Amino acid sequence: xEAAKAATERWIPTDLPREIWLEGYNSQTVxxxxxxxxxxxxxxxxxxxxxxxxxxxxxxxNKIVDRINKxxxxxxxxxxxxxxRTKIIIIITVDVHGRDVVNEFVVKKT
Numbered sequence: 001x002e003a004a005k006a007a008t009e010r011w012i013p014t015d016l017p018r019e020i021w022l023e024g025y026n027s028q029t030v031x032x033x034x035x036x037x038x039x040x041x042x043x044x045x046x047x048x049x050x051x052x053x054x055x056x057x058x059x060x061x062n063k064i065v066d067r068i069n070k071x072x073x074x075x076x077x078x079x080x081x082x083x084x085r086t087k088i089i090i091i092i093t094v095d096v097h098g099r100d101v102v103n104e105f106v107v108k109k110t
Contacts, residue, residue, distance in 0.1 A: 001029055001032065001033065004024075004025045004029045004030070004033045005033050005036060005037075007021055007024070008021070008033060008037050011037075017070065018034075018067055018070070018071075019067075019070045019071050019073070019074045019088075022034075022087060022088070022091065023084060027086075027087045027090060030087060030091060031090065031091065031094060034091060034094065034095070035094065035098075038064075038095075038098045041060055041063070042060060042098075042101075042102060042105075044056075044060075045057045045059070045060040045102075045105075046105075046110075057102065057105050057106050057110070058106050060102055061099065061102045061103055061106050064095060064098060064099045064102060065099060067095060068092060068095045068096060068099060071088050071091060071092045071095065072092065074088050075088055075089065075092075
């Protein structure tokens with residue numbers, strides 16, 4: 001878990017994109033780690049909004065949408081194993097819920 005969480009610092013396109021990162025860990029670890037990161041990023045967006053950055057939550061929303069789209073693109077790879085495809089679909093499902101929660105924050109200007 002610690003290694004998975006530490007590796008999230010490298011979730012950038014040129015180093016270790018999230019959609020590739022998840023291959024290195026079991027599903028439960030990936031799910032828990034992504035939820036921790038979602039929580040940290042959402043709290044950070046709230047802090048930024050409170051500090052005056054009105055677009056911070058919208059930026060967070062856009063980041064989530066981008067990550068979902070990249071995971072969806074991965075599912076189009078016909079060479080994925082059934083296990084990896086299932087892991088990705090589970091993460092997409094959880095990410096969509098997180099996206100919807102953040103979207104409510106944006107819409108309601110929370």
